[in-house]
Amino acid sequence: MEFKNPQEELERFRSRLAVAGGFVLFCFTLLFIRFVWLQIIQHDYYQTRAEDNRISLVPIVPNRGLILDRNGVVLARNYSAYTLEITPSKTLDLEQIIDGLAGIIDIQLKDRKRFRKLLEESRNFESLPIRTRLTDEEVAKFIAHRYRFPGVDIKARLFRQYPGGAFASHLLGYIGRVNDGDLEKIEGREEEANYRGTDHFGKTGLEQHYEFELHGNTGFEQVEVDAGGRAVRTLARTAPVAGNNLTLTVDAELQRIAEQAFGDRKGALVAIEPATGGILALVAVPNYDPNLFVDGIDTQNWKELNESPDKPMVNRALNGAYPPGSTFKPFMALGALTVGKRRPEQLISDPGFFNFGGHHFRDDKKGGHGMVDMYKSIVASCDTYYYMLANDMGIDNISSFMGKLGLGQRTGIDIDGESEGVLPSQEWKRKRFKKPEQQKWYAGETISIGIGQGYNAYTPIQLAQATAIVANNGVLFRPHLVNFITDTRTGKRIPIEPQPARDLGLKAEHIDVIRNAMVGVNKEGTGARAFAGAGYVSAGKTGTAQVYSLKGADYRAGGVKKELRDHALFIAFAPADKPTIALAVLVENGGFGAQAAAPIARQVLDYYLLGKRPNAPAPADEAAVEEDEE
Numbered sequence: 001m002e003f004k005n006p007q008e009e010l011e012r013f014r015s016r017l018a019v020a021g022g023f024v025l026f027c028f029t030l031l032f033i034r035f036v037w038l039q040i041i042q043h044d045y046y047q048t049r050a051e052d053n054r055i056s057l058v059p060i061v062p063n064r065g066l067i068l069d070r071n072g073v074v075l076a077r078n079y080s081a082y083t084l085e086i087t088p089s090k091t092l093d094l095e096q097i098i099d100g101l102a103g104i105i106d107i108q109l110k111d112r113k114r115f116r117k118l119l120e121e122s123r124n125f126e127s128l129p130i131r132t133r134l135t136d137e138e139v140a141k142f143i144a145h146r147y148r149f150p151g152v153d154i155k156a157r158l159f160r161q162y163p164g165g166a167f168a169s170h171l172l173g174y175i176g177r178v179n180d181g182d183l184e185k186i187e188g189r190e191e192e193a194n195y196r197g198t199d200h201f202g203k204t205g206l207e208q209h210y211e212f213e214l215h216g217n218t219g220f221e222q223v224e225v226d227a228g229g230r231a232v233r234t235l236a237r238t239a240p241v242a243g244n245n246l247t248l249t250v251d252a253e254l255q256r257i258a259e260q261a262f263g264d265r266k267g268a269l270v271a272i273e274p275a276t277g278g279i280l281a282l283v284a285v286p287n288y289d290p291n292l293f294v295d296g297i298d299t300q301n302w303k304e305l306n307e308s309p310d311k312p313m314v315n316r317a318l319n320g321a322y323p324p325g326s327t328f329k330p331f332m333a334l335g336a337l338t339v340g341k342r343r344p345e346q347l348i349s350d351p352g353f354f355n356f357g358g359h360h361f362r363d364d365k366k367g368g369h370g371m372v373d374m375y376k377s378i379v380a381s382c383d384t385y386y387y388m389l390a391n392d393m394g395i396d397n398i399s400s401f402m403g404k405l406g407l408g409q410r411t412g413i414d415i416d417g418e419s420e421g422v423l424p425s426q427e428w429k430r431k432r433f434k435k436p437e438q439q440k441w442y443a444g445e446t447i448s449i450g451i452g453q454g455y456n457a458y459t460p461i462q463l464a465q466a467t468a469i470v471a472n473n474g475v476l477f478r479p480h481l482v483n484f485i486t487d488t489r490t491g492k493r494i495p496i497e498p499q500p501a502r503d504l505g506l507k508a509e510h511i512d513v514i515r516n517a518m519v520g521v522n523k524e525g526t527g528a529r530a531f532a533g534a535g536y537v538s539a540g541k542t543g544t545a546q547v548y549s550l551k552g553a554d555y556r557a558g559g560v561k562k563e564l565r566d567h568a569l570f571i572a573f574a575p576a577d578k579p580t581i582a583l584a585v586l587v588e589n590g591g592f593g594a595q596a597a598a599p600i601a602r603q604v605l606d607y608y609l610l611g612k613r614p615n616a617p618a619p620a621d622e623a624a625v626e627e628d629e630e
Helices: 006-041 043-054 094-102 109-121 136-144 180-188 205-209 252-261 299-307 325-339 374-379 383-393 395-404 426-432 443-449 460-471 508-524 593-610
Strands: 055-060 074-086 128-131 152-161 175-177 200-202 219-225 231-238 245-248 267-272 279-285 348-350 353-356 359-362 370-372 475-477 482-486 493-495 500-503 539-545 567-574 581-587
Touching: 074 094, 074 136, 094 128, 109 128, 109 299, 136 152, 180 200, 200 205, 252 267, 252 279, 252 593, 267 460, 267 593, 325 374, 325 383, 325 395, 325 460, 325 508, 325 539, 325 567, 325 593, 348 383, 353 383, 353 443, 359 383, 359 443, 374 383, 374 508, 383 395, 383 443, 395 426, 395 443, 460 475, 460 508, 460 567, 460 581, 508 539, 508 567, 539 593, 567 593, 581 593
Parallel strands: none
Antiparallel strands: 055 219, 074 128, 074 152, 175 200, 219 231, 245 482, 267 279, 267 581, 348 370, 353 359, 475 500, 482 493, 539 567, 567 581
16 A cells, blocks of 8 residues: 655645745736726726716707898797607617507608608618607607617707798798708818707708808707716706897798789799899799708608699799790890990881891781880880891890890809809800801891890899899899898897999980880880779889790680790889889799789789788789780
């Protein structure tokens, strides 16, 4: 039997104990070194990290600035409401979450479609509204079931509201959720920090043009949160600063009367204060309800607006380019006086047509107007007079003078996206067409230009501006919608000064000739019926513009489709001696200017000058006799 050596076993045990002790000591040394590293050397770093985890910086979105008319009527405002929002990145099964929410809160099909549209346009870490404007009862129901829905929460948000609905929608515009294009604009102005937490951005109209005035300054809260990310208390707060308010030159009641005057007809009206360029009314009908876009428009409403044959999303006042028809004639006459191609008393013989190059250019009145001077040419709207005048002036003289009046150019109004229209010239045609044979300007093309047809195409605001120049004795002001901006921090008003764009240097005696003839239009000419019994003296000019070529045939409105009927136009200013308002009216496919457009202008002028309120839309005067262009 073999006995173990106690001394040897003891030595072996001591060796093992020493190794184990050394290993333990080594581990404690490592822990100590790590402790020193974390608690002493890296103390400041980890203290900051811990503080960041404990404190959350929450942006406070500012109130968007108000938009008011010249009399203080609120056209765009804000209100607070609860929304039910989902953060897609925090949910495992989005459809299951939505179905579960629908069991306790009313979520309709249009809400789901709008949410999916927002989901396609947004980043998945953003919270998106599935329902807005929750009632107190709905909020209470959700809170009781909140534990069932990770990534879903109730938020209090500010909503933009347009109290008038579709009223003045094309000038106000609308806001919508921020997209990539908006982010580029924000980054371009280095406003990223100021837009933290902001979901909406101006998309069209004044909301777009004055976005960075209306937005305001974002505030912040330092909020202490627990391990679950729930707010415990507010540590510090920097209050947001509301956006600046816009006070417009627009008279809301005049705008309303002008819109109602159109009834169910399509068209546009622009009324300007000649002495300042302030827009008194800017109408484009049909219009749309901008409230539909605030939450993100649903697919059905967008389809109806986008596919409507009436094109309610088109701002006809700024984007619709139309032949001016006979409203062009006063400007032609003024140009002829300016370049010395006509004298007021100079007579021409009108047999009812003008022959040029073997082509018969017909006057609207069979047999003609006889002997015609400049006054009669405007009052009776004699086409032959202007055929001859256009031929004598030539296209370059016509284009140069009309350009001075702002035709065929953007006016610079404070709404983005304005169209240029078309001011024809030899240079324009060379740029417009590719084939050499199309680029050449033919003398015969100048003839129809004289009566506002041919390549002529101008926006209603350009016609209103040109009319205001005549009313203002040749001084051009930039049309603008905002009268002044109010700084919400200081209450200081920052006026939009009516600085003259330029004095055209037109002679007073020439303008008096045109003014006198336009007064004659409303007293004894093509506008006389519409302005019979008016308690003021106005100056005007009717116009009718072809939509398609008659090819020599007689025009009969009942014989063509409605969308191919002539456009009706009217320009005017009043009172004639000291004008305070100048306007242009367009009625799409309305027929003769005296029948459809002049009665609308009469209702607008009656209210603005006399305070008379119409009881119904302006009637189409079927009995009116329009001696106007084809």
